[in-house]
Amino acid sequence: MFSIQNGMQVTLEYTSHLSPDEPLKALFKALANISSSLTEVVVKFALTYLHEGHELLANSNLLLAPKLWYCEKVDSINIYVIDPSWCVDASPHHKCLCDAVNVLHEANFVFEDLCEPNVLLCDNGAMLIDFDWCGKEREACYPSDILMDSDMPWHASVQREGLITKEHDCHLLDKLAGPPEQQGTLLGNVA
Known part of the structure; x- marks a missing residue:
């Protein structure tokens, strides 16, 4: 049970694991009961989570992250609950990704x-989720167990427990959304 901004109590009934093939990934669908009204939400448990970064994007005029219902550290683990109104997981919408990173x-x-x-697609574009590694530049660090597989498109200077930089974000944005000259192009209307 938790309280949302207006002080209303919310209870959760977990309905499914969103990554059943990855049992260590603690990501679930749930029904949030608010005053006898049920709303579908997504719940994630993470060791770290920068709610300030999530709220910055969720509250931007461009709505670049889903609404964050709740984020709290409980017994050394962060619990966060988001609005799943995005509904679709697909290829990124370039302009929204660039806007979010900016x-x-x-x-x-x-x-x-x-x-x-x-990256989750919604009616008006795309939203970022999963702010586990988000943090202040030159303070946020990569986890000690980061997968450094050669198939991963990491920047050459990425290392376990190393500092995360804006240059690293730009590198991954290039890999995901294409080089800067292509990032302004849209994939078309997203339904």
Whole structure:
């Protein structure tokens, strides 16, 4: 049970695991019961989570992240609950990704984990989710267990427990959305 901004109590009933093939990924669908009204939400448990970065994008005029219902550290783990109104996981919408990275960078935040599973399409574009690695530039660090596989498109200077930089974000944005001259092109209307 948790309280949302207006003080209303919310209880959750978990309905499914969103990554059943990855049991260590704590990402679930749930029904949030608010005053006898049920709303579908997504719940994630993470060791780290920068709610400031998530809220910055969610509250921007461009709505670049889903609404964050709740984010709290409980017994050494962060729990966050988001509005799943995006409904679709697909290829990124270039302009929205560029806008999201720019908004974060202007506030001196880095996102770093720019990959397709962390981009969700909605009616008006795309949103970033999964702010586990998001933090202040030159303060946020990569996890000690980061997968440094040669198939991963990391910047050459990325290392375990190394500092995350804006340059790393730009590198992954290029890999995900194409080089800067292509990033302004849209994939078309997203339904």
